[in-house]
Amino acid sequence: MGDSLRPDWSGRLRRLWSSARGTSAPALIVSSPINIKYLTGFEGTSLLVATPASTWLLVDGRYEHAAREARTAGAIAAIDIRRVENRFDTTLATVAAELELAACACEAESVTVATLEAWRRVMPAMAFIPTYQWVEELRAIKDLFELERIRAACRATSEVGRALGTLVAAGRTEREIAGDIDAALLRAGCSRSAFPTIVASGPASAHPHARPTDRRLREGDLVVLDFGGVLDGYCGDLTRMAAVGQVQANARALVDAVRLAQDAALATVRAGVLASDVDQAARDVLSRHGLGEAFLHATGHGLGLDVHESPRIGRADAGRRIKLEAGTVCTIEPGAYVDGLGGARMEDDVVVTAEGCEVLTDAPRDLLIV
Amino acid sequence: MGDSLRPDWSGRLRRLWSSARGTSAPALIVSSPINIKYLTGFEGTSLLVATPASTWLLVDGRYEHAAREARTAGAIAAIDIRRVENRFDTTLATVAAELELAACACEAESVTVATLEAWRRVMPAMAFIPTYQWVEELRAIKDLFELERIRAACRATSEVGRALGTLVAAGRTEREIAGDIDAALLRAGCSRSAFPTIVASGPASAHPHARPTDRRLREGDLVVLDFGGVLDGYCGDLTRMAAVGQVQANARALVDAVRLAQDAALATVRAGVLASDVDQAARDVLSRHGLGEAFLHATGHGLGLDVHESPRIGRADAGRRIKLEAGTVCTIEPGAYVDGLGGARMEDDVVVTAEGCEVLTDAPRDLLIV
Numbered sequence: 001m002g003d004s005l006r007p008d009w010s011g012r013l014r015r016l017w018s019s020a021r022g023t024s025a026p027a028l029i030v031s032s033p034i035n036i037k038y039l040t041g042f043e044g045t046s047l048l049v050a051t052p053a054s055t056w057l058l059v060d061g062r063y064e065h066a067a068r069e070a071r072t073a074g075a076i077a078a079i080d081i082r083r084v085e086n087r088f089d090t091t092l093a094t095v096a097a098e099l100e101l102a103a104c105a106c107e108a109e110s111v112t113v114a115t116l117e118a119w120r121r122v123m124p125a126m127a128f129i130p131t132y133q134w135v136e137e138l139r140a141i142k143d144l145f146e147l148e149r150i151r152a153a154c155r156a157t158s159e160v161g162r163a164l165g166t167l168v169a170a171g172r173t174e175r176e177i178a179g180d181i182d183a184a185l186l187r188a189g190c191s192r193s194a195f196p197t198i199v200a201s202g203p204a205s206a207h208p209h210a211r212p213t214d215r216r217l218r219e220g221d222l223v224v225l226d227f228g229g230v231l232d233g234y235c236g237d238l239t240r241m242a243a244v245g246q247v248q249a250n251a252r253a254l255v256d257a258v259r260l261a262q263d264a265a266l267a268t269v270r271a272g273v274l275a276s277d278v279d280q281a282a283r284d285v286l287s288r289h290g291l292g293e294a295f296l297h298a299t300g301h302g303l304g305l306d307v308h309e310s311p312r313i314g315r316a317d318a319g320r321r322i323k324l325e326a327g328t329v330c331t332i333e334p335g336a337y338v339d340g341l342g343g344a345r346m347e348d349d350v351v352v353t354a355e356g357c358e359v360l361t362d363a364p365r366d367l368l369i370v
Numbered sequence: 371m372g373d374s375l376r377p378d379w380s381g382r383l384r385r386l387w388s389s390a391r392g393t394s395a396p397a398l399i400v401s402s403p404i405n406i407k408y409l410t411g412f413e414g415t416s417l418l419v420a421t422p423a424s425t426w427l428l429v430d431g432r433y434e435h436a437a438r439e440a441r442t443a444g445a446i447a448a449i450d451i452r453r454v455e456n457r458f459d460t461t462l463a464t465v466a467a468e469l470e471l472a473a474c475a476c477e478a479e480s481v482t483v484a485t486l487e488a489w490r491r492v493m494p495a496m497a498f499i500p501t502y503q504w505v506e507e508l509r510a511i512k513d514l515f516e517l518e519r520i521r522a523a524c525r526a527t528s529e530v531g532r533a534l535g536t537l538v539a540a541g542r543t544e545r546e547i548a549g550d551i552d553a554a555l556l557r558a559g560c561s562r563s564a565f566p567t568i569v570a571s572g573p574a575s576a577h578p579h580a581r582p583t584d585r586r587l588r589e590g591d592l593v594v595l596d597f598g599g600v601l602d603g604y605c606g607d608l609t610r611m612a613a614v615g616q617v618q619a620n621a622r623a624l625v626d627a628v629r630l631a632q633d634a635a636l637a638t639v640r641a642g643v644l645a646s647d648v649d650q651a652a653r654d655v656l657s658r659h660g661l662g663e664a665f666l667h668a669t670g671h672g673l674g675l676d677v678h679e680s681p682r683i684g685r686a687d688a689g690r691r692i693k694l695e696a697g698t699v700c701t702i703e704p705g706a707y708v709d710g711l712g713g714a715r716m717e718d719d720v721v722v723t724a725e726g727c728e729v730l731t732d733a734p735r736d737l738l739i740v
Binding site for chain 2: 044060061062063065066086087109110111112113117130132179186206207208209210296297317339
């Protein structure tokens with residue numbers, strides 16, 4: 001089983017350099033907070049300078065003590081800690097000079113134009129190499145430590161999914177139900193909701209990103225319930241459907257089609273398969289039901305420290321082919337949205353395996369009739 | 371009084387172009403979500419293309435309907451809405467071509483290196499002009515609509531500040547107290563906490579960014595309580611100090627010094643004063659008490675839609691002189707942190723006026739002895 005009590009920090013830092021990217025740059029400046037958390041365990045305003053030989057965490061005075069204590073306790077990686085006295089960029093320049101770096105990779109998707117400009121001002125001779133998805137690709141494959149935590153987050157989230165029957169009722173407002181879901185996530189052991197809980201009833205169900213309002217649920221409503229809890233830093237993400245009393249036959253058909261689309265996508269997931277093929281499987285089912293145009297988003301997204309991370313399970317985008325790998329955790333969540341009729345989405349979280357996938361969420365998928 | 375029921379969207383967009391920045395660029399691409407929310411009221415994945423003559427909101431299919439409905443209802447600005455079919459950058463290129471733009475300002479502090487590179491690929495002839503703090507400087511001066519909302523957020527936050535005596539007690543854990551503070555903020559009408567609530571007791575009080583743990587409060591502890599609620603999208607931010615029973619005389623002296631530092635900073639705030647002078651006033655008091663080195667952060671920050679926004683009330687940084695203006699809302703929160711002894715911070719929110727400032731938070735500042 002390996003030690004699952006604590007992340008293998010040194011292994012994560014090592015994989016930075018054993019990955020294909022590691023061969024092309026002498027150093028990487030990590031600026032994405034969530035990537036720093038993944039590589040070192042540290043949370044707080046910081047920069048990480050990683051080379052194959054050493055790793056420096058730059059933190060300001062507010063965080064220095066906490067970082068040193070956490071390192072002593074083994075709660076973060078055994079990295080070198082450098083206090084930022086005034087500006088991050090000047091401290092970064094000092095560290096880069098000490099390491100005699102002439103070139104540095106930086107995270108193009110996290111570094112802003114302003115930050116890179118400031119770095120260039122204090123390090124005029126440095127060659128900055130923009131890189132993409134370097135740490136994100138490592139994060140996409142979960143280790144044992146992470147899988148345990150994601151399982152726990154999905155369990156807690158599913159517990160709330162199973163209790164929806166006690167929360168969703170005619171006459172209650174979307175906002176009341178969303179508040180109860182958030183409270184139930186906390187009771188289930190989560191530290192917080194992974195994102196603002198969606199309770200979208202009636203006409204609002206046709207809008208994938210509706211926010212809860214004071215509208216009261218009424219007879220004939222479809223209700224989209226999309227929520228997830230964070231446990232030990234890892235996210236769960238679940239969507240279930242409810243109907244208030246009797247819904248129109250074509251609303252019911254919409255829900256059924258979405259569920260079939262999810263079945264098709266789930267059946268397609270397997271290590272080695274293209275993410276876009278999983279998306280296409282869901283899209284084909286909805287198209288056959290005349291709902292191709294009603295599927296307004298991608299089929300899913302990676303899930304871990306962040307509620308939306310790599311890989312994206314969507315259409316092949318500009319020729320980029322994403323192959324699913326064993327250990328990837330993602331959502332499978334097709335939906336269909338028709339103005340005047342309503343919308344439906346069904347979402348579960350899975351871990352990709354060599355043979356297919358294991359579904360980590362286990363709340364009943366049947367349309368909840370209240 | 372003016373109409374304070376609804377933000378003056380067109381006024382905000384107009385001020386974009388009447389500000390000094392507006393003279394140097396034919397268009398601005400706004401990519402910071404909070405800046406888009408400020409200028410238009412729209413919340414969701416989007417880009418804004420603003421010219422003096424017209425303003426385009428680019429949203430994908432998931433948000434299009436909501437944006438159109440909100441515009442019809444007057445809940446967002448009367449902007450043009452353009453649906454993004456596939457990629458934001460290609461739609462942006464289309465809009466830029468229709469507007470015949472040869473140059474565009476972009477927000478250097480929000481646009482990542484990767485995004486700018488993608489824009490350059492689809493708009494190879496466009497001159498991108500990086501700009502800094504353009505919308506942020508407008509946001510720093512609050513209008514009547516905003517002041518009313520910030521007042522309400524500060525009132526709700528202060529209500530919780532006045533109730534701390536019922537929540538903080540020996541034997542309770544930091545985490546329990548933080549949870550109760552969050553719940554009290556919701557009961558006071560807030561939609562959520564503006565940031566993760568800090569309850570730092572005993573040794574942890576010496577760390578400005580400690581997170582609540584399962585440690586139980588005990589005799590002799592100093593306790594830093596830092597929290598704030600979001601109401602109608604605007605933030606309050608408050609820090610109060612508690613002591614469990616009898617604390618050491620020098621811990622008490624630390625708390626008193628921080629309060630004197632806050633008094634000095636508050637007395638310095640006035641339209642036309644440099645932010646760094648306000649910071650220096652607090653720093654001088656702490657230095658006189660031998661705590662100059664123990665003040666690990668800036669004296670305050672702007673407060674509004676974001677819990678940390680412009681202006682920063684800190685040391686003069688690289689020659690940048692920030693002058694306070696009437697209508698600016700900021701926190702005044704000096705602190706001192708001494709390992710082995712403990713830490714203290716005292717924070718209130720103020721609006722800058724021609725004569726001085728008005729304090730918006732009104733919970734008692736006395737050390738709460740429990």
